[in-house]
Amino acid sequence: DARVTQTPRHKVTEMGQEVTMxxxxxxxxxxxxxxxxxxxxxxxxxxxxxxxAPLDDSGMxxxxxxxxxxDATLATLKIQPSEPRDSAVYFCASGTVDQxxxxxxxxxxxxx
Amino acid sequence: GESVGLHLPTLSVQEGDNSxxxxxxxxxxxxxxxxxxxxxxxxxxxxxDIRSNMDxxxxxxxxVLLNKTVKxxxxxxAATQPGDSAVYFCAENSNTGNQFYFGTGTSLTVIP
Numbered sequence: 001d002a003r004v005t006q007t008p009r010h011k012v013t014e015m016g017q018e019v020t021m022x023x024x025x026x027x028x029x030x031x032x033x034x035x036x037x038x039x040x041x042x043x044x045x046x047x048x049x050x051x052x053a054p055l056d057d058s059g060m061x062x063x064x065x066x067x068x069x070x071d072a073t074l075a076t077l078k079i080q081p082s083e084p085r086d087s088a089v090y091f092c093a094s095g096t097v098d099q100x101x102x103x104x105x106x107x108x109x110x111x112x
Numbered sequence: 113g114e115s116v117g118l119h120l121p122t123l124s125v126q127e128g129d130n131s132x133x134x135x136x137x138x139x140x141x142x143x144x145x146x147x148x149x150x151x152x153x154x155x156x157x158x159x160x161d162i163r164s165n166m167d168x169x170x171x172x173x174x175x176v177l178l179n180k181t182v183k184x185x186x187x188x189x190a191a192t193q194p195g196d197s198a199v200y201f202c203a204e205n206s207n208t209g210n211q212f213y214f215g216t217g218t219s220l221t222v223i224p
Binding site for chain 1: 146148154156157158161201214217
């Protein structure tokens with residue numbers, strides 16, 4: 001089965017450090033989503049792309065977060081500088097228009 | 113101090129019994145709905161979907177019912193098994209884009 005691959009699966013770092021999370025969407029999928037999941041807020045949409053162009057990043061704190069798709073096989077989510085409140089599980093999902101999104105298994109991020 | 117977070121609805125069922133998980137949505141323009149299952153340490157996994165031109169759809173051991181009049185969606189799991197223990201999310205989408213809105217989830221525990 002085709003899968004969305006996220007790396008790293010776990011990341012622990014100190015506040016102030018840069019964090020980069022990577023996602024390989026399923027081949028042929030032209031939409032990519034970044035979500036954050038916490039106990040407090042549940043599943044929140046941070047940003048999404050269609051055909052590598054950002055369509056909506058209103059859910060993302062712009063001063064420290066950035067999302068890019070350098071090519072169709074790679075999406076990145078960066079946090080710089082990281083803060084303890086950024087600790088969460090970050091999910092990437094990919095899909096096509098009007099079809100179910102397929103999720104990766106997430107990056108569990110802990111900022112100390 | 114008291115911790116504050118999302119209070120997930122919980123459902124406990126005996127193995128072999130049927131389970132019904134409910135979801136209310138608010139956007140009357142939503143026309144596509146998905147149920148996801150999330151196991152501990154994993155990303156949400158697609159279970160079944162339904163479009164607004166239908167009121168029932170069946171899969172393997174699962175049935176989704178859609179009542180557009182009262183904006184209510186339900187997931188029925190037949191002969192529930194221990195492997196069905198997970199958090200179940202409903203997600204809704206309108207034809208204005210590929211952005212899905214997720215509910216807070218229901219935690220299902222199957223008692224052997």
